[in-house]
Amino acid sequence: MNLRKIILKELLERKKQFLTSFIAILLGIIVIVAVKSVSNSSEKAVAIQLDNLGANILVLPQTTTIDNYYAADINAPEMPEDYVDRIASSTIQGVDNMSPKLSSRMEIEGYSFVLTGILPKNELASKPIWQTAGFADPGLQAACDPNNIMNKSQGYEDPRLQRKTIDSLGEFDCLVGSDAASKLGLKEGSEIEVKGTGFKVASILPQTGTVDDGRIFVHLRTAQKILGKGRVVNAIEIMGCCAAISEGLLGNLRNILPDTKITTINHIVQTQVETNKTMGKFSVIFLIIIILVGGISIGNYMWSNVEERKKEIGSLLAIGASPKNIYYIFLGKALILGLIGGIAGYLLGTLAGMILGPQIAGVKVLPVPLLFVWAVVIAVGISVVASYLPARRAAQLDPALILQEI
Amino acid sequence: MIKIENLSKIYRSKRNSVDALNEVSLSIERGEFVSIVGPSGSGKTTLLLCLGGLIHPTRGKVQIEGVSIYDLDVRKRATFRLQNLGFVFQTFNLIPYLTALENVQIPLSLAGVLDGGQSKRATELLEKLGLADRLNHKPSELSIGQQQRVAIARALANNPKIIMADEPTGNLDPNTTNETVAYLNLLNQTGITVVMVTHNPGVAEYAQRTLRLVDGKLIE
Numbered sequence: 001m002n003l004r005k006i007i008l009k010e011l012l013e014r015k016k017q018f019l020t021s022f023i024a025i026l027l028g029i030i031v032i033v034a035v036k037s038v039s040n041s042s043e044k045a046v047a048i049q050l051d052n053l054g055a056n057i058l059v060l061p062q063t064t065t066i067d068n069y070y071a072a073d074i075n076a077p078e079m080p081e082d083y084v085d086r087i088a089s090s091t092i093q094g095v096d097n098m099s100p101k102l103s104s105r106m107e108i109e110g111y112s113f114v115l116t117g118i119l120p121k122n123e124l125a126s127k128p129i130w131q132t133a134g135f136a137d138p139g140l141q142a143a144c145d146p147n148n149i150m151n152k153s154q155g156y157e158d159p160r161l162q163r164k165t166i167d168s169l170g171e172f173d174c175l176v177g178s179d180a181a182s183k184l185g186l187k188e189g190s191e192i193e194v195k196g197t198g199f200k201v202a203s204i205l206p207q208t209g210t211v212d213d214g215r216i217f218v219h220l221r222t223a224q225k226i227l228g229k230g231r232v233v234n235a236i237e238i239m240g241c242c243a244a245i246s247e248g249l250l251g252n253l254r255n256i257l258p259d260t261k262i263t264t265i266n267h268i269v270q271t272q273v274e275t276n277k278t279m280g281k282f283s284v285i286f287l288i289i290i291i292l293v294g295g296i297s298i299g300n301y302m303w304s305n306v307e308e309r310k311k312e313i314g315s316l317l318a319i320g321a322s323p324k325n326i327y328y329i330f331l332g333k334a335l336i337l338g339l340i341g342g343i344a345g346y347l348l349g350t351l352a353g354m355i356l357g358p359q360i361a362g363v364k365v366l367p368v369p370l371l372f373v374w375a376v377v378i379a380v381g382i383s384v385v386a387s388y389l390p391a392r393r394a395a396q397l398d399p400a401l402i403l404q405e406i
Numbered sequence: 407m408i409k410i411e412n413l414s415k416i417y418r419s420k421r422n423s424v425d426a427l428n429e430v431s432l433s434i435e436r437g438e439f440v441s442i443v444g445p446s447g448s449g450k451t452t453l454l455l456c457l458g459g460l461i462h463p464t465r466g467k468v469q470i471e472g473v474s475i476y477d478l479d480v481r482k483r484a485t486f487r488l489q490n491l492g493f494v495f496q497t498f499n500l501i502p503y504l505t506a507l508e509n510v511q512i513p514l515s516l517a518g519v520l521d522g523g524q525s526k527r528a529t530e531l532l533e534k535l536g537l538a539d540r541l542n543h544k545p546s547e548l549s550i551g552q553q554q555r556v557a558i559a560r561a562l563a564n565n566p567k568i569i570m571a572d573e574p575t576g577n578l579d580p581n582t583t584n585e586t587v588a589y590l591n592l593l594n595q596t597g598i599t600v601v602m603v604t605h606n607p608g609v610a611e612y613a614q615r616t617l618r619l620v621d622g623k624l625i626e
Contacts, residue, residue, distance in 0.1 A: 001504075001508050001521070001524055003515070006501070006504070006512075014503075315500075316512070317484070318495075320489075321484065
């Protein structure tokens with residue numbers, strides 16, 4: 001016999017009263033875990049969507065419109081290429097990749113094309129679909145997760161290293177979009193002349209369904225030379241980490257590039273982002289409800305329990321129990337209530353999330369181990385805090401008054 | 407030895423106060439069997455609880471085996487009770503969801519005795535009190551007399567020097583009353599000091615000395 005056995009025996013003896021409080025805390029934890037599981041999976045889905053979209057932030061000269069950019073207007077304004085270095089040398093977090101571009105529209109064999117100067121590896125990193133063409137460096141697939149081992153192996157821990165521009169497209173090599181290739185009858189290894197300069201087709205790009213299909217890509221340095229421009233670009237496409245975007249990446253970029261126009265393509269995943277925000281609000285509301293309802297229910301149960309057990313408490317004190325022993329009995333019981341409620345709540349909440357997630361948010365929900373810790377901490381915390389005052393009352397009961405009442 | 411000097415206890419409420427004990431002084435020698443009698447409200451139970459370290463007197467001193475128990479802090483007083491005193495109550499105050507054996511094990515557990523030792527000692531006591539076949543019965547499955555014997559076994563668990571019995575026969579029929587007082591007498595013969603509060607003059611006669619309380623004052 002020990003105090004733990006006393007707690008367990010009493011719990012089993014008064015199962016019905018225990019059950020009411022248990023259900024209150026269990027339901028609360030189930031709802032919180034289910035909502036958080038769904039919103040967690042939904043946030044991951046947003047991150048994946050953004051990654052799949054590739055570049056999600058566009059830096060343009062102040063006077064350019066997005067239409068100008070996509071049309072590659074011959075008179076489109078330019079900005080210094082130094083802006084890339086300005087971002088790279090800043091302490092801004094969340095910029096996973098930058099693709100500076102210089103574009104110009106031109107005619108070849110009677111067809112209108114856009115010649116675009118790029119830094120090849122940066123471009124590949126920002127366009128996951130290009131990586132299916134078979135020339136992607138596996139390290140470039142690591143995308144948005146700073147903890148991804150691939151990012152670490154690429155020197156992610158030093159943002160400047162990670163953003164370093166790399167030359168690998170030959171000076172007179174070009175990449176040709178699928179539409180442009182079919183119009184000009186080009187294939188890998190073909191020769192093509194652009195503005196009096198001969199290029200060898202290094203690769204035909206896979207179809208993307210975007211304006212890139214009609215472009216011819218050459219090295220940025222070459223483009224700057226044949227277009228007679230200095231070290232200028234007319235766009236910098238950035239792959240921003242989705243979490244960093246919501247934490248103010250755009251504002252930080254605007255601070256260091258005040259004379260540019262910075263836009264995002266976040267609207268594409270806006271619905272999902274809104275769902276996540278709503279679920280986040282629901283989590284907070286449910287947390288408040290569980291604290292109030294669960295806490296009141298457990299507190300009330302413990303008060304009644306103390307009243308009901310006054311005689312027992314008096315006897316225990318008379319035979320030599322200390323007030324500390326009495327605290328142990330009641331707070332130990334609260335601990336058990338919280339532990340069982342937290343564990344069962346996590347399991348059932350995760351199950352509910354897995355069943356309801358695809359219907360509510362259209363995402364597949366997987367168990368989130370971190371929520372287990374939160375579920376148990378919240379359930380135990382509420383239970384112990386709500387039981388503290390009743391336990392204190394029990395420990396401070398005057399045995400004489402209890403025993404004289406008998 | 408128990409020594410009380412000028413013990414007073416006043417219960418105060420918002421409107422009035424009651425003098426439950428009024429300048430009581432007495433000595434009880436080691437191994438004595440003393441009964442305290444008196445009409446209802448005379449302060450018998452208050453005196454017993456003061457002696458047992460369960461109720462702080464308004465004035466005066468209680469010394470048990472040379473220790474002034476109200477000079478000890480709450481925790482030390484609890485330990486002192488655990489090691490020196492055993493209580494028997496009128497309504498037994500057994501824990502309803504524990505078996506007879508487990509009820510007797512509680513004071514042993516509080517004293518830090520391990521499970522095996524607890525079980526051995528509790529079984530031995532219950533067997534001596536004729537409850538060998540009731541070890542695993544809950545109080546609700548025992549007769550009134552059996553419950554009182556479990557309570558006595560619980561009081562004896564830690565080999566107390568003193569047994570404090572508050573109306574131990576108050577709820578018992580004449581046969582069980584005689585049986586219970588006989589047990590207390592038997593314990594006293596083994597050297598345990600017994601202090602028993604009772605309103606039953608017949609029961610009080612079992613004691614070697616009877617103290618009479620009237621309106622909180624001791625009339626020997």
